[in-house]
Amino acid sequence: MTVILDATAIHKSYGTLHVLRGVDLRVVRGECHCIIGPSGSGKSTLLRCLNLLEPIQDGRILFEGRDIAAATRREAPGIRERIGMVFQNFELFQHLSALDNVALAPVRVRGEAKARARERAAALLAKVHLPDKLDSFPDELSGGQQQRVAIARALAMDPALMLYDEPTSALDPETVGEVLQVMQELAEEGMTSIVVTHEMGFARRAADHVVFMDEGKVVHAAPPEEFFAPDTPLPDRLARFLGRIAH
Secondary structure, rough: OEEEEEEEEEEEEEEEEEEEEEEEEEEEEEOOOEEEOOOOOOHHHHHHOOOOOOOOEEEEEEEOOOHHHHHOOOHHHHHHHEEEEOOOOOOOOOOOOHHHHHHHHHHHOOOOOOHHHHHHHHHHHHOOOOOOOOOOHHHHHHHHHHHHHHHHHOOOOOOOOOEEEOOOOOOOOHHHHHHHHHHHHHHHHHOOOEOOOOOHHHHHHHEEEEEEEEOOOOEEEHHHHOOOOOOOOHHHHHHHHHHHOOO
16 A cells, blocks of 8 residues: 555644645555535635645645645646546636647646647547537536546546545536546546545545535545444534535
8 A cells, every 4th residue: 555645734724714724645656636625615726735835834745755835846747647636617628629738738838749738638538528619629528527537638648546525516416426537437447536525426436535615624534335324323514514415
């Protein structure tokens, strides 16, 4: 069991607002961790810190054995190549086709031959169940299809870790399932991932560990069969949260 990410005592503030208050998160290669919790609990901020999009004030982030929290601005892009990020709102280039959205980074960042990058992009779009959308532009795709293009784009850089920041929150209910299916398939294939989500069904099915955050802290973490077991004693704050979303 190889630990790919070991975040310890992470603190993050915006001025006087203390968003992360000593967060610990340890992820073994091949695991899927689902992070749940109320809005404002620090979930998305944690992902942005892990991907070096936000600096931390204190703590340590070991990724593949290296303390990336100490990385310089010049080093950060190379680290991000190893950490794929899927955002809530797709962030696709509107003037590029699905195929070119996926192929762009390998060509621009790695210098991969365009023909090879486009071949791999086509294979990745097939992997996310969009083999017939290679030439479609984002405004010709549903929200769920756009998010699957975004997943393929992240996979194109061969990341060691995938981060998903509430990837279904901006989607029509009819398209949520198709995105979650792709994410679950990737998890079952062994893609290491951290998923901030409100989809409890996905957390039950796909997660190796479920993490509950509140007020910038990890309140409870356990495998899903223990986390969601009806007879498991839970912290009061988590019990109230699960009680509300169950109704």
